[in-house]
Amino acid sequence: xxxxxxILSWAPAFAFLPISILSFRKMQNDAILFYLLIxxxxxSGISFYYVWHHxxxxxxxxxxSATIFGSCLIYILFSLIEPVAKKLTSLISFYMVYLxxxxxxxxxxxxxxEPIAESSWLILHILFAVLTYALLTLAAITxxxxxxxxxxxxxxxxxxxxxxxxxxYDANHxxxxxxxxxxxxxxxxxxxxxxxxxxxxDSWFTFDHxxxxxxxxxxxxxxxxxxxxxxxxxxxxxxxxxxxxxxxVTAGYPGxxxxxxxxx
Numbered sequence: 001x002x003x004x005x006x007i008l009s010w011a012p013a014f015a016f017l018p019i020s021i022l023s024f025r026k027m028q029n030d031a032i033l034f035y036l037l038i039x040x041x042x043x044s045g046i047s048f049y050y051v052w053h054h055x056x057x058x059x060x061x062x063x064x065s066a067t068i069f070g071s072c073l074i075y076i077l078f079s080l081i082e083p084v085a086k087k088l089t090s091l092i093s094f095y096m097v098y099l100x101x102x103x104x105x106x107x108x109x110x111x112x113x114e115p116i117a118e119s120s121w122l123i124l125h126i127l128f129a130v131l132t133y134a135l136l137t138l139a140a141i142t143x144x145x146x147x148x149x150x151x152x153x154x155x156x157x158x159x160x161x162x163x164x165x166x167x168x169y170d171a172n173h174x175x176x177x178x179x180x181x182x183x184x185x186x187x188x189x190x191x192x193x194x195x196x197x198x199x200x201x202d203s204w205f206t207f208d209h210x211x212x213x214x215x216x217x218x219x220x221x222x223x224x225x226x227x228x229x230x231x232x233x234x235x236x237x238x239x240x241x242x243x244x245x246x247x248x249v250t251a252g253y254p255g256x257x258x259x260x261x262x263x264x
Contacts, residue, residue: 013097091144139175
């Protein structure tokens with residue numbers, strides 16, 4: 001890998017880092033942090049394009065890079081519709097720094113996956129997979145915000161992190177909003193996955209780790225959304241189930257790539 005590509009690989013981590021640092025200042029401003037996040041998202045998009053525009057690979061680094069850019073872009077769009085979501089900027093930036101470091105280390109280590117052949121159905125499948133995982137990432141971060149906020153309120157302990165986050169009511173609304181859109185995209189992703197299997201393997205399903213875990217997550221999320229609507233499931237109890245669904249999809253999507261690219 002060239003020195004130029006290495007710098008671009010690390011650029012997103014350094015772009016999100018100032019947001020995390022400024023979040024702990026006493027007079028931090030949500031609007032300023034949000035604008036800094038927009039700038040960091042732009043940097044991650046530029047980095048993603050220049051590192052991977054020659055060809056898309058089945059690699060851990062490319063998956064995480066796409067997740068960072070997709071998650072932040074969707075978050076910015078959601079924040080324009082739901083302004084209260086801007087209070088998640090600090091927590092999102094913390095997680096994006098972590099993901100960006102993982103992606104940079106993986107990319108600079110020279111572990112790359114196989115280039116993917118161009119196919120309309122395959123490109124659609126990858127696109128919906130990235131968007132779905134980006135939404136689930138936002139739902140998981142929001143679920144974590146709910147858990148932090150509820151714990152702080154129940155213990156009646158002032159917490160700088162909890163004070164930065166939206167109210168339990170608002171965070172609960174956002175986590176199910178993200179989950180509902182993620183479930184919709186996941187359904188489309190499963191359909192496009194069937195089409196890809198028919199084209200490349202002449203069968204409807206391939207019972208591998210990714211397909212099995214994402215299918216379980218799909219039905220799990222459907223049950224979760226039903227329980228929320230019909231039985232009033234919300235708050236920290238719902239957050240635990242959302243984080244579990246995120247863990248399942250993580251294990252099936254970037255998790256498999258992490259094992260094949262890094263551990264093996």
